[in-house]
Amino acid sequence: MKIHEYQGKQIFERYGIPVPRGEACFSAEEVEAAAKRLIEATGNEVVVVKAQIHAGGRGKGGGVKVVKGAAAARAAAEKLLGSRLVTHQTGPEGQLVQRLYVEQGLDIARELYLGLVVDREQRRIVFMASTEGGVEIEKVAEETPEKILTEHVDPVSGGLAGYQTRKLGFGLEIGKGSPTPKETLAEFSKILSKLAVLFDKEDCSLCEINPLIVTKQGKIVALDSKINFDDNAAGRHKEWSGLMDKAEEDPVELEAQEAGLNYVSLDGDIGCLVNGAGLAMATMDIIKYHGGKPANFLDVGGGANQEQVEKAFRMILSSPKVKGIFVNIFGGIMRCDVIAEGVVAATRGLGLKVPLVVRLEGTNVELGKKILNDSGLKIQSADSMADGAKKIVAAVSGV
């Protein structure tokens, strides 16, 4: 799960990680008022108006405006709100801007990158730091990997050892240009410790500050925040539901998630209903292999009940792009009769206007086939995965 920059900064503040003074706003009027308050409080005319969307690359896409004075802030807000911001992460259609964040301007001396992610190979949380702040870190990793410093967090102590923070601090030359280099290094070490604790306690899967800045006064400030949460930990974070911005999510994927299904929209026209993630991916692959295009990834999971299967099948049936459906089940925990009942129940309300190919295998397969046969639905049955894929591709291309 992703959250907005301003929400991430609120979490930073709770952990004592310095962030610029700022306010979240939903209208141009609010932006003007917030800018006034900021200018009064800081004595600095410069404020920054930032579009709040989940995708990265906002600066380059024109979603961050540095302006002077409250009236200019309002003008910038009027342009941004309701516009569609296109960045390298949004796709060409862009993302609708509905929230803004207004922040005090700061005297930036240096822009650095600091991020925490899970290193799967080392099975550790890893700090990544780079002097190349404010740009895409993926690009830095590809072109100049030597500019990325890494240190792993010890899972027992939950933090970095003193020498590790020094390696990062001196590696970044964190004190360079600071009027008080020793204090700047000490402050940096504290921020690293706090971030490690935050990542663990808040169950993050990603926590990025890009850029982390050193001001001309030698202070370190998180100028941006990007936090992703580990969905698996949702059960112990009731507060996450309040942080979710549904406008940022794909409505169909959101609906699936609420029904306990794994669903990803794709560009093709063959709807797939499969049990198990690996088999669901393999089903997409085999459709492509035989010349078709999958419309979705849909894993109903191992323990789905009839209602979930019905919901899943309804989602496929009601998608306008779907020209044919392939149900591919290898029942282990999942019983074939439950799948069959769900499929039949969904078609009762919505009808079946496109070709349907069903391949059932495993637990209660005979009962499942009987339920489908007795339903009177026009179903082509398949003996194997390849047989099913060929049949649905042929049926769709023939329509």
Next chain:
Amino acid sequence: MSVLVDKNTRVVVQGLTGSAGSFHAKQCIAYGTQIVAGVTPGRGGETFTAEGADKKPVSVPVFDTVAESVKKTGADVSCIFVPALGAADAILEAFDAGCRLIVCITEGIPVTDMIRVRRTLEGQPVRLIGPNCPGIITPGACKIGIMPGHIHRPGPIGVVSRSGTLTYEAVGQLTALGLGQSTCIGIGGDPVGGLDFVDVLQLFNEDPGTEAVMMMGEIGGNAEERAAEYIKKHMKKPVAAFIAGTTAPPGKRMGHAGAIISGGKGTAGDKIKALESAGVKVAPSPADMGTTLKSLL
């Protein structure tokens, strides 16, 4: 022959009295697995009954702690069906009780929990399979997990996979071709887990009962690339593979927490290339997993 589990393996099921635990423990017992104990805190002293492979009733004592169950029954392997937020603790409990092998079926354990578990188990004489996996089966001898037992046959093929149902698909194809399995291990779909491909390939490499290996990988991480390196250097037996997710879009989590292409890394194409350069025969489609392996024999 087989790896890790056989007919003498004695299993304790953590979470035996829960709905998933009791359902699957019954299936395991009916397959002939020696489930000798169950653990549900607060339910110690109860008895769980099921029907064995010979249709005779089997009684399984339930204990409050794994330590007690191991002491009283001599169980050496644990199978975990504990809900996600308690599962990491359950793994640590099994380790503390001295289990040599821990099979964690549970899906959805937070990654930070698993990082701590791995740190604790590192360098210790214990093996973890999973989490988020179907388990392990030595056909005809011992089934610990949720896979449908009837599709398996005893034989010489070792099977290892990050997926559940895709493994059933592969096993189904192998069995249909008359190729039985020595042991099948589902290592799970999470980013941080226990045994990985290299660990299992090592076991199969040393097992005299395994003649060839079928491995199923998927997008995300670089476990397949590391497996390719191991195979190139050390593998004495032929390996066939399939990698799921050729059509998966980047940046999207495909069901499994670990199945995601991030920053252009972990694509199916990269993995297939790495495996092929190590001499592995990669099935062009998931329908050809069995025939691809057969062509190597």
